[in-house]
Amino acid sequence: MSGRRPYATLLAKGEERRQRILTVAQRLLTRNGWRSITLGQIAREAGVSPAGLLHHFESKEQLLHAVLDARDAYDEATRDPSGDLIERIEGRAERFRRAPDLVGMFAVLLIENLNPDAPLHERFLDRYRAAVDTIAEEIRRGQRAGEYRTDLDPAVKAVEIAAFLNGMETSWLLDPSIPLTEVFREYSRSLARQLAPPSDDS
Amino acid sequence: MSGRRPYATLLAKGEERRQRILTVAQRLLTRNGWRSITLGQIAREAGVSPAGLLHHFESKEQLLHAVLDARDAYDEATRDPSGDLIERIEGRAERFRRAPDLVGMFAVLLIENLNPDAPLHERFLDRYRAAVDTIAEEIRRGQRAGEYRTDLDPAVKAVEIAAFLNGMETSWLLDPSIPLTEVFREYSRSLARQLAPPSDDS
DNA sequence: ACCAACCTACTTTCGATTCAGTAGGTTGGT
DNA sequence: ACCAACCTACTGAATCGAAAGTAGGTTGGT
Known part of the structure; x- marks a missing residue:
């Protein structure tokens, strides 16, 4: 048998x-x-x-x-919808280490489909916009909830965040020796400071 | 004739x-x-x-x-060595419009040479590191000159800035309708706030 | 005579895809 | 228990198209 x-x-x-x-x-x-x-x-x-x-x-x-x-x-x-935007950005570094083979695929294939005639151009464009929208929406949510200051444009900040996240993927693929954790922490902290409502030390 | x-x-x-x-x-x-x-x-x-x-x-x-x-x-x-780091980042948007055909070449070719065996891998890695070092060095200069606060790590911030700049190139190539000027301005302003020495309202 | 700036007509190479099989395993009669 | 018809998971040897690169002109100027 x-x-x-x-x-x-x-x-x-x-x-x-x-x-x-x-x-x-x-x-x-x-x-x-x-x-x-x-x-x-x-x-x-x-x-x-x-x-x-x-x-x-x-x-x-x-x-x-x-x-x-x-x-x-x-x-x-x-x-995982737990944690807010900022925490999730900070936690991103962990994901790089946990699933390194998944990191950057989006970034790499995206680049190969920049040309509007490229077969996957639309798919990636949609995905990019969806990502930006999601981030923007989350900022808006925070603003409505009074957690974030309201004098910045969510759509603009979302583009910045998306660029940073995407840029980090390619940077890391090119040079895995960069201080991942520190950079994500530093960025998320600075984001937190930006988004914090003006001096409310209750 | x-x-x-x-x-x-x-x-x-x-x-x-x-x-x-x-x-x-x-x-x-x-x-x-x-x-x-x-x-x-x-x-x-x-x-x-x-x-x-x-x-x-x-x-x-x-x-x-x-x-x-x-x-x-x-x-x-x-x-052009005029202006400081922050101003130059803000001015970046202008360059996108002035010389659009130059934007993104680095980003695109970089991606094709991520693999250490790729023919240009080394060239791009060196270039990337040089770019990060230049930014870091400029932050250090500002810190020494007392213009920037000293409690952040220039090397870490430099990686962040490089990722953002690089990410913006690909984002813009993919979707030229993003609000370039605003994003660069917003980022450079937030950078300015980060780097500004703690509350010195003289 | 020689050079630059081309062009047309190949040759070569490489990589995706197809084709014809091979080695098992299954299923439904009988 | 046995067989025909069929299935899955492959392999090795073509095929085929695209693209880099080559050979050898041609033209016009010095």
């Missing part, structure tokens, strides 16, 4: 391989980008032939979409 | 064409990146055949280097 491999196991093996390919693709995509990575490299690291890879994903492009979808699903699943 | 074209003119034409290619390459490179841009596209927009392009630049790679060198030369030439 040891040589036996029931059908379910076969299917599970296929599924596992598929996951493996997805994981490898995610990492290589982040480090090399879509244009320069080849199916051959992904396949090799995942332990299959290029043709074998295409058994699981029908094209290179479809693989990319699968990776993005998986990433979106992950984001959705790990979204 | 009209049909005539003395040798000097011929040479001048060649040089002009070379410049034209360089300019076009710069723009297309920024929008599409190195991998996805083709000599054919650059050649077409510059009004030559691919082979004609290679008459001026011996290879695609050499063209890239020429573009980078030209960009470095431009940076060198337009470096």
